[in-house]
Amino acid sequence: QLQLQESGPGLVKPSETLSLTCTVSGGSISSSSYYWGWIRQPPGKGLEWIGSIYYSGSTYYNPSLKSRVTISVDTSKNQFSLKLSSVTAADTAVYYCARHRGYCSSTSCYPKMGFDPWGQGTLVTVSS
Amino acid sequence: NFMLTQPHSVSESPGKTVTISCTGSSGSIASNYVQWYQQRPGSAPTTVIYEDNQRPSGVPDRFSGSIDSSSNSASLTISGLKTEDEADYYCQSYDSSNRVVFGGGTKLTVL
Numbered sequence: 605q606l607q608l609q610e611s612g613p614g615l616v617k618p619s620e621t622l623s624l625t626c627t628v629s630g631g632s633i634s635s636s637s638y639y640w641g642w643i644r645q646p647p648g649k650g651l652e653w654i655g656s657i658y659y660s661g662s663t664y665y666n667p668s669l670k671s672r673v674t675i676s677v678d679t680s681k682n683q684f685s686l687k688l689s690s691v692t693a694a695d696t697a698v699y700y701c702a703r704h705r706g707y708c709s710s711t712s713c714y715p716k717m718g719f720d721p722w723g724q725g726t727l728v729t730v731s732s
Numbered sequence: 733n734f735m736l737t738q739p740h741s742v743s744e745s746p747g748k749t750v751t752i753s754c755t756g757s758s759g760s761i762a763s764n765y766v767q768w769y770q771q772r773p774g775s776a777p778t779t780v781i782y783e784d785n786q787r788p789s790g791v792p793d794r795f796s797g798s799i800d801s802s803s804n805s806a807s808l809t810i811s812g813l814k815t816e817d818e819a820d821y822y823c824q825s826y827d828s829s830n831r832v833v834f835g836g837g838t839k840l841t842v843l
Contacts, residue, residue: 643834650834650836651777651834651837664831664832700776716830717783718783719777720778720779720782722778724775725776
């Protein structure tokens, strides 16, 4: 059974860079049918997609966060990571990683389907 | 920017049927698949409907999804409501640039 687990600091200072890693177990991150995504949820608010990455390194980002976000993949460790720079209190949220199903043909694959499964989420607080 | 609009909250009695709408701001909602997620307090979201109207294994057939092109909306219908269905529900789809869009979420109260 595929499982995802987020890890990283729970407290980040304003203006610094938030860094999280998602470890995938029970399956390969190099599957040709899936992207791997990050989604966040501020306390008491709704879900916000951050971005998604393919095992090849191809990425899609939320335009509202794109200037501050970097998502990378390490296939040897079956992990993918999120970096969000210049954080403020508005970036305080539960951060989830999830498998993101692709809409794939023989020549291309786009992240156009759903997220499943999700990791349990990790709360990151931005505060001095 | 493409947006998905959901009612903030809905409530219904056990045993009844409730429908949660998800309306697209522009274009055709039928152009991309819609997913629905259930999120109980303190837990990660789980899929209850994918690809407009498909149910994952383990999700009861009391849950169903549909698309109405005339109103540019998707709907999640839950019949035979149970108290365990009380949760937040989110729709999700895509804009014309393949960027993910979530609806704002609907709090379902079963009372």
